[in-house]
Amino acid sequence: MAAASDRVHPPSGEATDEGLTFGAVLGATIGNMLEFYDFVTYSFFATQIGHAFFPSKSEFASLLLSLATFGAGFVTRPIGAVVIGSYSDRAGRRPAMILSFSMMGIAILVLGLTPSYEAIGVAAPIIIILARLTQGFSLGGEVGPTTAYLMEAASARHRGLAVSFQPASQQIAATAGALVGEILSLTMTSAALDTYGWRIAFLLGAATLPFGLWLRRALPETLHRAETPAITAANVGTAKKLRSSTRLLGLGLVILASGTIITYVTQYMTTYAQHTLHVGAPLAFATTVVSNAIGIVAAFFGGWLADRVGRWPIMVWPQLVALLLTYPIFLWVVESRNSAALLGGLGLLALIGSIPYSAFYVGLAEGLPKSIRGGAFATIYAVAIAIFGGTAQLAVAWLTEVTGNALAPAWYLLLATAVGLCAMILMPETAPSKATASVKTSGTV
Structure with a gap:
């Protein structure tokens, strides 16, 4: 950390020791939201994109090729995490967030404007794959610096709520993408949606890029800001800090x-x-709109609770409830296939399942030394995303097809939820009011 004389003096609107200003929260999370909107919108229009760039006699083959291209965006996420995340630990959170946002802007324009396979042949899917790789690189470097920024700019007693804007902004992005899809599906014919309607969703995201860049350029820097930590990091080298944080x-x-x-x-x-x-x-898009909208509220609620009762209980108990509810809800959805099950059942699962991750995000950020926080957080996030995010939809589609069982998504979710619960049980408590005594005795950095 820089010496006191080298610290950046707070400009107008700088987050002070009292905590994060509304303008700083808005700037960081809106930028994050716009990036995730651009990234996840692809998954909502996988069928239409498959028709445009991966035509095939088999509807399933076209869908798989489209989902595989969606997965290609995850390949470069660890690279972006290391490059942009470590850059944020050296140069600052703001320049790193501006860089990742600018790259995402270029990629989303390419996705929205590339002609179809029918128009330019094999060049079309090649361009789309390159754009997805660029998206993955930029988004890989987005989450770590943004989460570090939110935590560092918040007061110790409001860190949970501040960091909850990270998962909440992702839910807002997903909700916005699904809502755009819902509106387009209600106002356009299937042929029009297939031909050009999905491009509108991408170009709407591109239209917000100037606003997002303006917001991020105005953000105050937090890298050299004095911190009131829950865990005091020792003045040791980066490699030693990484080793001490291995568990x-x-x-x-x-x-x-x-x-x-x-x-x-x-x-x-x-x-x-x-x-x-x-x-x-319309019902398919509404299902995602409702689930994500509920997830926004749950993410904020989880952060609020984490500031009051600690990180560990808010991670563990809702995750356990989500584990118990997953199979019965999916059984209801598959057997009824009506709006009550799709909207109500999956909405309830989103409500319970979104609460733990706000507490987890702030707990992980608090537990990492500041000088490696952006890069380390970004890297493990991107590795997890690259391995499991890029394959999740492909795996579910494949399992459903080969087994002929519509409950295949529930099996995959049950396994993921159970493994996550076991790891959450082993996580340390890092809330400032609860962690100090255990840190002093264990020497954890």
Whole structure:
């Protein structure tokens, strides 16, 4: 950390020791939300994109090729995490967030404007794959710096709520994407949606890029800001700090893998409802809109609770309830295939299942030394996403097809939730009011 004389003096609107200003929260989370909107919108229109860029005599083959391209965006996420995340630990959170946002902007424009396979042949899928790789690189470097920023700019007693804007902004993005899909499906014919309607969703995201860049350029920097830590990091080298945090990073990786599977299977529900359950597009998109909207409220509620009762109980107990509810809810959905099950059942699962991750995000950020926080958080997040996020929807689609059982998503979710619960039980408590005594006795960094 820089000496006191080298610290950046707070400009107007700088987060002070009293905590995060509304403008700083808005700037960080809106940028994050816009990035995730651009990234996840692809999954909502996987069927239409498959038709445009991966035409095939087999509807299933076209869908698989489209989902595989969606997965290609996860390959470069660890690279982006290391490059942009470590850059945020050296140069600052703000320049790293501006860099990742700018790259995402270029990629989303390419996705929205590339002609179809019918128009330019094999060049079309090649361009789309390159755009997805660029998206993955930029988003890989987004989450670590943004989470570090939110935690560092907040007062110790409000860290949980501040960091909850990270998962909440992702839910807002997913809700916005699904809502756009819902509106387009209600106002356009299937042929029009297939031909050009899905491009509108991407270009709407691109239209917000100037606003997002303006917000991020105005953010105050937090890298050199004096911190009131729950855990005081020793003045040791980066390698030693990483070694001392190995157990925490390992648990974090497992929990992020679990959360990633849950998130991307949930986002797949629009395609699942249309392709497997054969419900209409309006209800399919509405399912994701409702689940994600509920998830926004749950993410904020989880952060609020984590500030009051600690990180550990808010991780563990809701995760256990989600584990117990997953199979009965999916059984209800598959057997009834009506709006009550799709909206109410999956909405309830989203409510319970979203609460633990706000507590986890802040707990992981608090447990990492500041000088490696952005890069380390980004890297394990991106590795978990690359391995499990990029394959989640493909795996569920494949399992459903080969088994002929519409309950395949529930099996995958049950395994992910159970593994995540085990890791959450082993996570340390890092809330400032509860962690100090245990830290002093254990020497944990």
